[in-house]
Amino acid sequence: MAARQGLSIGAKDIAMNAIGWPNWRRLNQEGIVFAIAILLFAAATVGLPGFLTADNLVAIVRSVSVLGILALGMAVVIIGRGIDLSAVAIMAMSVAWYLQLLNTDTSDGLAFAYVLAGVLAIGLLNGFLVAYADVPAIFVTLATGSFVFGYVRSQLITQDAVPVPQGHWVELLGGLRFLDIPVEVFVFAGLAFLVFLFLRYTKWGRFIYFAGDNPVAARNIGIPVRPMLVLRYVLSAAMALIAGLLTAASLHSINTRVVNSTLLYDIVLVAVIGGIGLSGGRGGVRNVLVGAALIGILLNAMTIIDIPLLYQNLIKAAILLGAIIVDGIINPRDEQTAQQGDI
Amino acid sequence: MKLIRTLMAAATALAVSAFVAPTFAADDPGPAAYAKSLNGKRVMLVPLAMGFDLAQGWAHYLKKEVEAWGGTFETRDPNWVVDAGAQAITDAIASDTRPDVLIIHAPDLNSYSKLMKKAQAAGTYVLLVDNPANFPADAFVGSDWDKLGQLEAEAAVKGCGENSSKKIGLVQGDQANSSSLYQYAGIMKVLEKHPDFQVVAKPDSNWDATTSRNVTTTMLQQHPDICSIIDFWDGDATGASAAIRDAKLEGKVFLVTTGGGEKTADCDKLVDGTYGAVVMTDLARQSGDMNAIIKFLLQSGQPAGTSHTYIYTLEKATTKADLKPDSCWDLKALQAEAAAK
Numbered sequence: 001m002a003a004r005q006g007l008s009i010g011a012k013d014i015a016m017n018a019i020g021w022p023n024w025r026r027l028n029q030e031g032i033v034f035a036i037a038i039l040l041f042a043a044a045t046v047g048l049p050g051f052l053t054a055d056n057l058v059a060i061v062r063s064v065s066v067l068g069i070l071a072l073g074m075a076v077v078i079i080g081r082g083i084d085l086s087a088v089a090i091m092a093m094s095v096a097w098y099l100q101l102l103n104t105d106t107s108d109g110l111a112f113a114y115v116l117a118g119v120l121a122i123g124l125l126n127g128f129l130v131a132y133a134d135v136p137a138i139f140v141t142l143a144t145g146s147f148v149f150g151y152v153r154s155q156l157i158t159q160d161a162v163p164v165p166q167g168h169w170v171e172l173l174g175g176l177r178f179l180d181i182p183v184e185v186f187v188f189a190g191l192a193f194l195v196f197l198f199l200r201y202t203k204w205g206r207f208i209y210f211a212g213d214n215p216v217a218a219r220n221i222g223i224p225v226r227p228m229l230v231l232r233y234v235l236s237a238a239m240a241l242i243a244g245l246l247t248a249a250s251l252h253s254i255n256t257r258v259v260n261s262t263l264l265y266d267i268v269l270v271a272v273i274g275g276i277g278l279s280g281g282r283g284g285v286r287n288v289l290v291g292a293a294l295i296g297i298l299l300n301a302m303t304i305i306d307i308p309l310l311y312q313n314l315i316k317a318a319i320l321l322g323a324i325i326v327d328g329i330i331n332p333r334d335e336q337t338a339q340q341g342d343i
Numbered sequence: 344m345k346l347i348r349t350l351m352a353a354a355t356a357l358a359v360s361a362f363v364a365p366t367f368a369a370d371d372p373g374p375a376a377y378a379k380s381l382n383g384k385r386v387m388l389v390p391l392a393m394g395f396d397l398a399q400g401w402a403h404y405l406k407k408e409v410e411a412w413g414g415t416f417e418t419r420d421p422n423w424v425v426d427a428g429a430q431a432i433t434d435a436i437a438s439d440t441r442p443d444v445l446i447i448h449a450p451d452l453n454s455y456s457k458l459m460k461k462a463q464a465a466g467t468y469v470l471l472v473d474n475p476a477n478f479p480a481d482a483f484v485g486s487d488w489d490k491l492g493q494l495e496a497e498a499a500v501k502g503c504g505e506n507s508s509k510k511i512g513l514v515q516g517d518q519a520n521s522s523s524l525y526q527y528a529g530i531m532k533v534l535e536k537h538p539d540f541q542v543v544a545k546p547d548s549n550w551d552a553t554t555s556r557n558v559t560t561t562m563l564q565q566h567p568d569i570c571s572i573i574d575f576w577d578g579d580a581t582g583a584s585a586a587i588r589d590a591k592l593e594g595k596v597f598l599v600t601t602g603g604g605e606k607t608a609d610c611d612k613l614v615d616g617t618y619g620a621v622v623m624t625d626l627a628r629q630s631g632d633m634n635a636i637i638k639f640l641l642q643s644g645q646p647a648g649t650s651h652t653y654i655y656t657l658e659k660a661t662t663k664a665d666l667k668p669d670s671c672w673d674l675k676a677l678q679a680e681a682a683a684k
Contacts, residue, residue, distance in 0.1 A: 049565075050564060050565045053564065055564050056561070056564050059557075059560045059561060059564060062560075063557040063560070066553070153394065153422075158678060159394050159395065159396070159399070159674070160392065160394035160395050161395070161578065163607060174585075175588075182589065247553060250553075250556065250585055250589075251552045251553065251556065251581050251582055251585050252581060252585065253552070253581055255551075255552055255578070256394070257392075257394075257423055257550075257551070258551065258553070260422070260423050260424065261549070261551055299557070300561055303544075303546050303557070303558050303561045303562070304561055304565055306544050306545060306546065308518055308547060309517060309518060309546070309547035309549055310518050
């Protein structure tokens with residue numbers, strides 16, 4: 001009963017009622033980004049030979065699968081008015097440690113148990129510090145991310161790149177195909193569906209919106225805001241582990257250098273460009289999918305045209321900026337829509 | 344005053360040696376002079392990061408020699424962060440234990456130029472390793488990247504063969520690192536001589552394996568008849584090879600790359616057919632070159648910044664056919680050796 005009530009209140013307040021197509025009459029950032037993605041898709045279909053082929057479309061989805069999985073975890077955290085800057089460190093370092101344990105003849109079950117325990121512990125630590133010690137999420141996760149990287153890199157592994165042992169299940173996972181579609185795509189789709197169900201149809205999922213929109217009010221009406229917060233960071237950490245395993249599966253190794261790359265910003269980008277407000281309480285899985293679609297189509301088209309990386313970054317940034325500016329004009333911020341705690 | 348003292352010292356030394364020499368005629372003066380100039384000298388290596396094969400190999404060979412002649416060897420690990428490297432160099436120059444020789448693996452052409460100048464002004468010899476920079480260092484030890492690119496292109500042309508599509512794809516590093524820019528220039532020089540060969544795509548990987556995989560996947564879909572791909576570093580060529588594997592084009596696309604000649608990174612992958620050819624740096628010899636130039640500089644007595652020597656490492660494209668047991672060096676073995684001490 002409580003869940004259903006929560007759902008109806010949430011639907012009214014947050015205008016999240018429509019599943020499926022964005023609401024065209026009142027164009028928001030998600031709609032704008034979706035429109036840009038469609039336009040790009042159409043332009044690439046007409047202008048680029050070989051763009052609209054089954055293989056290429058699969059490649060596009062695959063290229064953003066790992067990014068999308070990480071963005072799903074990030075989305076859950078951001079909707080609850082938080083941010084997880086430790087995601088990429090957890091992704092790379094947990095799997096690097098796992099592979100290192102395997103390469104030094106630790107039994108598979110034990111190695112996996114260690115790593116899973118480590119990942120959950122970091123998620124719990126993030127959540128605990130944010131929820132109970134009241135440290136801002138941005139500082140907590142920045143610190144734990146650095147800690148995870150530094151500790152694992154200096155104490156547990158010997159090299160940046162750790163290979164997957166020959167014939168190990170992670171290697172076999174990377175070769176898995178159903179209907180010629182790589183396994184990452186299915187994992188991404190499956191996780192997206194699960195997160196959708198969680199956010200939309202479970203009590204705790206709905207509560208995340210309340211907690212993100214107004215944590216104090218949510219607490220006053222009896223929502224267990226703090227334990228839920230911990231859960232979100234644990235979820236994000238677990239998503240990062242899955243993303244890391246898929247990366248290693250495809251490349252047959254994991255390179256911890258990825259922690260220094262722009263991947264973390266790309267994750268936030270995918271979530272935010274799709275329309276999940278950094279101030280919390282807004283958005284859902286659909287926004288992640290729209291954001292991921294735009295980035296995927298954009299990168300693929302630019303690679304086909306053979307645009308140098310420097311210009312690719314410039315174009316990516318320009319489109320992002322454009323979407324934000326248009327959103328700012330169509331949906332101006334005012335005192336009623338702005339929230340305390342905006343980043 | 345100083346001059347007089349020097350002259351007097353010289354005169355005394357001369358007198359003493361003239362007097363002593365006949366008695367100890369069998370003694371070689373070399374080792375004493377060698378020990379005098381080298382003993383207690385400090386050598387510091389600042390690579391892009393300590394976590395990859397090249398840096399770990401250099402550190403191993405340098406440490407062994409430097410400690411053998413009574414010097415101290417240190418490394419700093421900027422972990423791929425340019426600022427952290429700059430900080431490490433700044434701290435080293437300013438510290439009481441300023442290194443006598445600084446070996447720098449430059450991230451790009453310009454970032455550390457000013458710092459290297461400062462180091463030389465403070466009296467530290469500066470060696471550039473592997474990546475050239477816009478700075479007249481005391482010596483550059485590393486690959487001639489242009490030549491290396493030429494070797495890669497020749498291997499690719501040979502790997503494709505006369506009856507192939509003659510389409511080549513490049514996976515560049517980035518547009519800032521000298522190793523990437525010069526490698527590209529070298530490749531293009533060779534391909535100009537083979538006008539029937541064409542480069543169908545040349546995306547950047549940003550040295551990241553996942554990006555390399557994604558761009559190579561797209562490249563192979565656009566041009567399924569590509570006969571060879573040149574990826575600019577074995578650190579990300581695992582991505583290009585994954586794309587080839589996924590496209591079921593193993594054996595049809597001849598993958599060429601370059602690396603430090605580490606066993607698991609290069610030779611093992613030549614054996615299992617992942618790579619068609621690898622232009623490998625002879626790391627032990629490259630480290631030997633560094634050791635020699637360090638010993639020369641420390642004994643030369645010349646002020647830092649006097650000479651500008653280029654010592655290019657001999658490079659060679661290795662394929663499965665000409666692989667020998669000693670083609671590669673084994674990082675695991677070096678680590679075991681270090682751990683055993």
